[in-house]
Amino acid sequence: MYHQAHGRFAYPVAPDTLRVVLRAGKGDLRQVTVVFEDRYQAAERQAQVMERAAADELFDHFQADITLATSRFVYAFLVDDGVQRTFMTEKGFFDDPPKDSGFQYPYIAPQDLWEPPRWAQGAVVYQIFPERFANGDTSNDPKQVEDWDALPTRESMKGGDLQGIIDGLDYLEKLGVEVLYLTPIFESPSNHKYNITDYYRIDPHFGDLETCRELVQKCHQRDIRILFDAVFNHCGYEFFAFQDVIKNGRKSPYWDWFRIDGDTVKTDPPNYETFADGIWTMPKLMTQNPEVREYCLNVAEYWIQECDIDGWRLDVANEVDHDFWRAFRKRVKAAKPDALIVGEVWHEASAWVQGDQFDSVMNYPFADACTAFFAEQSILAETFAHRLAKVQMNHQQVVNRAMYNLFGSHDTPRFLTLAGERREKLKLAAGFALTYEGAPMIYYGDEVGMVGDNDPDCRRGMIWDNKRQDRQLLQWYMDLIALRRSQPLLKTGHCRIAAADSIRNLIAFVRYDDSQQLLVVFNNSDQEQSLDLGEISWPLQPPKAVRDLLTGRKASESVSLQPNQMMVLQ
C-alpha cells in the first residue's frame, strides 16, 4: 500500500480540488475512503469513497477528487480489506490515528495548477518526414534525387520539401488532422536532418524562410497547428561551432561547447562525445554550458517569433539535463504562452511531465503495447490493459490527455509491416489510438497502407497515387477522426479500462464525464465474440441499450463483434 502527498499521487485538478491516488496490492482492498479536512481546521471533516481507477499487474489504484474552499488539505485513508478496517496515515497504520498523523497537501498554489495547452489535449497529430512526404518544388531538389517510389537507403534523397506539405494541406485537412509535427527542416546534409548545420536556416532543399512562413500561415488558416523538431542534444558535424573547434582546436571559443578528449578533433573513432555510441556526424552539445544553452534557447524562441510555429518536439530529450528543459519551457512559453512542448522519451517519462518541463512526450510505451497486442499478438488483453494502466497512472490526467499516442514513427518499422500486413489489425490499432485518451499520432502514410521495415525502409516516399493507396483504410481513418472530432468525450473525457478478457482477447474502455459515457470495444481475435454489457464496469448508470456509432447497429444486454471488429457504443 503506498501513497505520497505529491506527484502522481496527489495533484491539484482545480484551485480548490486535489486528486489523491492510493496504490494497493492487487485485490488486497475492498474499499478505500479518504477522510479529509482543512489543515487549520477551518472546515468540517469530510469523507469520500474512492473510485477504483486502474489496475496493472501488481497494483490497484484508488482515486478521488477532494474539494476544500481553503485549498489546504490534511487527509488519511480508511482502508478496508473485507476483514479489517484501519487508517493509513503518513505515520503508519492506526485504528485511532494520532493527532497530526495525516498526509498533507499544504496548499494549492495557483502557480502549481497547470495543464498542457488546451488545443493540444486530445488533438489528432500527423507526423511528416519532409524529405519523403511530397516534392512540391523540383527546382530545389538535391543533386542526385532518386525515384520517388524506389526503396530508400540511408543516403537516399527524394526531393520532398515544404512546398510539398503546403500542397498536401488539402489532403491533410480532409483527413481531419489538427496538428502537424515535422521532423527537422533546418540545413543539414542528411535526409533526416537530425545532424544540423545551421539552426537558423531552412534546408535549401526544403525551401526558405518564406516557404516556411507560408506553410505555417496556411496551416493556421485551416486551424491546423504545426510543431517543429528541436535537436539540442547534438548538432551536425558541419555546425559552425564544431567546424571552428576542428580548425582552431583548444583556441576555439567553442571548445567548451563539446566534450573532446585531446587537443584536436578525430572522427574515426570520434574522440568527442556524440549522440548514441560514437556517431561522429552528431557531436553532443554541452547544454550545461551557459553559452550553448543561450544559443539553443535563442533558436527555440526565433522560430516561434519568426514563423509563429505552435511548439517544439524535442529530439533525444532524455539525454539533456532537466535544468535546460526548465529554462526552455520558460523561454518558449514567454514567446508563445500556448506553445506545446513534446519530448522524445522512449521509456517511462514521468520525470519530464510534471509541469516544469514538457507538456507531453512521444508515448512509446503506448506504441509498444499496441504493437505487441494488435500487430504481433505477443500479449493478450489483460497484459495490454495492465501496460496501459501503468502508463496512465504514471502521469497526471492532463498529461495523459496530451500524450502523443503513436504506434509507429520514422524510428520504428511501420505498424502494417509488424502486423504481417493484416490491414484489419492496423484498423484496430488506429481505431484504438483515435478513441483512447491522449493525442493520437499518425505516421505519414500509415493511413493509406504504407509498409516498411526499420529505418530506412519506414521512410519511403508517400503514396499519392489513388490506385496504390488503400482507400478503404483511408476512409476508416477519416471516419474515425470525424467521429473523434464530433464527440468531445473522445477528446477530453475521462478514460478507464472497462473490460479485458484474455480468453476471448477482447478489450474495452469507457470515455466519460459527469453526465455521459461511451464504451469502446475491440475484438482482437479472429473469431466472432460477444460481450455481455453487464460485465462492464460503467462509470455512470449502465445503459439499457446501446448503439454503435460506427455502424449504427443497436444492441442490449450483449453485443456481438465480428473478428477484428471495434465498436463505439453509446
Added chain:
Amino acid sequence: MYHQAHGRFAYPVAPDTLRVVLRAGKGDLRQVTVVFEDRYQAAERQAQVMERAAADELFDHFQADITLATSRFVYAFLVDDGVQRTFMTEKGFFDDPPKDSGFQYPYIAPQDLWEPPRWAQGAVVYQIFPERFANGDTSNDPKQVEDWDALPTRESMKGGDLQGIIDGLDYLEKLGVEVLYLTPIFESPSNHKYNITDYYRIDPHFGDLETCRELVQKCHQRDIRILFDAVFNHCGYEFFAFQDVIKNGRKSPYWDWFRIDGDTVKTDPPNYETFADGIWTMPKLMTQNPEVREYCLNVAEYWIQECDIDGWRLDVANEVDHDFWRAFRKRVKAAKPDALIVGEVWHEASAWVQGDQFDSVMNYPFADACTAFFAEQSILAETFAHRLAKVQMNHQQVVNRAMYNLFGSHDTPRFLTLAGERREKLKLAAGFALTYEGAPMIYYGDEVGMVGDNDPDCRRGMIWDNKRQDRQLLQWYMDLIALRRSQPLLKTGHCRIAAADSIRNLIAFVRYDDSQQLLVVFNNSDQEQSLDLGEISWPLQPPKAVRDLLTGRKASESVSLQPNQMMVLQ
C-alpha cells in the same frame, strides 16, 4: 515490488554512477541482483547483488550503485524470493526479458548531478530566537521589556538582540556549533518577527545593518556559518504594500500583491487571504504575481550581497508555489554559489528537495519520531526504525546528509518538557541526532536544560547563569559535538539501521564508508541491556572487539548498556 527510473529510485551519485533502489514487499525477496549495460551496447553486460538498505513497516529497499563509463544505463532486476527467480523489467516480469524491456536511465547529464553545499552536510546547527537569546545592548530595548526570566506571554518583549548573539559567540564556538540559524530579524512589531514590516531593515530593537554585518563577520572568523529566515509566504500588516492597499483600495498599485475579497480591507474577520486560518496580522503574499516575486527575490539577494549570509531558512515554504522556489534557488545560488536553502516543511518533503528547489528541510518527521521514541515512549524501537527508514528512503542520500535533524524548535514544546524532564532521555535524543546522518539542529537552551511547553513557553529567555544551567548536560553536548567533528564518518558516512529490538527497546545504526565503520547503540529502556554484536548487520567485516568512544570501555561478542546509555563503538 516497485521501481521507477528516476527520483529517489534512480539518481546519479557520480558522473558515471547511478544509484538504483528497488522497493519490495517486506520479507518477500531473498536476493535482488541488478543486471545492467550501456543503452547502446557500448560495453559488456554486468551484474551486481543489491544491498538491503532499509526496511520500513511495509517495504524492504534494495540498493546498488552501478557504474558505466558512458553514463547511459539500461537495467533490470533479477528478483529471487527463495522459490523462484525472475526478471523485473519496465514492461513487467519475465524469465526471459524481451528486447528493450529494461528500465532506462538515459544519461547522467552533468547538470543533473547535484548536492547541497558540502559545508552544510552533517554540520551542527544551532537555532536562535533572537529576542530571547541574549540582550547585548540595552539601549535598543523595546519600551516595555519584561524580566528576562519571567515566563513569556505571546506579547512579551525581553530585549534580546544581535549584539547578544555576538557576545554569545564564545559560548557557541566552545559548544562546537558550525551553523547558526536565526528566526527573523527584520523590522516587525512582534517578538517572533514573522510578520515583517520592512524586509530591508534590521529590527531597530535587534540592531542595525552594521551590527548585522559585524555578527556575520565574527561568525565567519570563527568558521561559523549563518542563516537568516525568509518569510515570503506572507508579510506583516504594517508592510508598506499592504498599508498602501488599506489606504488606496483597488487603486493601489499593490492591490494584486494580495487576494482581497471586496474593495476595502477588513480585519475582523480578515477579508483577505492570510497565513493559516484568518491571522489578520499576516496577509498572504501572491508569489505568483511577477512583481511580488521580483520583490522577494531581490530581498533574498540583498542580504547575501550586503551581509554575506550563508543561506536562507524558508518559512512556511510548503504554501508557496514550486516555480517561485525554483527561481529563488537560481537567484540565491547566483549570488552565492555555496549558499544553503532550507525549507520549513513539517511533513514528507521530497517534492522540494530534488535539486531544483531546496537543499534541505527542517526534518520534522525525524523530530516526531525522536519525541515519540525517546521522550513520550509511545513507540518502540522497531516502529522508530521504520519511521527513520521511511524518511531516509524518501530522499536522495545527499539530501539526507543535509537534513535539519531537529527534535524541537520555537514551534514545539521543548524536548525536556515532553520527556517529563528526564534528562537521560534528552541525552539519548541529542546523542542520536549528533551521531545520525544529517545536520543535527540544537534549539537554543536545550543544551543547558531549558524546559517549556508550546509557544510562548518554549521561547523563554536563554539561561546564562552558570548555576542555573545544567552543566553536566552541556558537557554531554560538547563531548558529542567534539566527537562528531573528530569523526568524519559521523558527518558524511553512510547510515543504516543495524538493530532494532522492541522488547529490549534497543536501537543501533552503523555509520560507514568503504573502509571504516562505527556502531552507535542506544538503550532506551530503564533496565540494563546487552547487545550481542553477532546480531548486528555490519556493512564491512564484523570487528572482533569494539571500544566505546564515549567511555573508552572495550568489549567483544556483546556489550552491556546501562539504562538509557548510548555508545559509539569502533
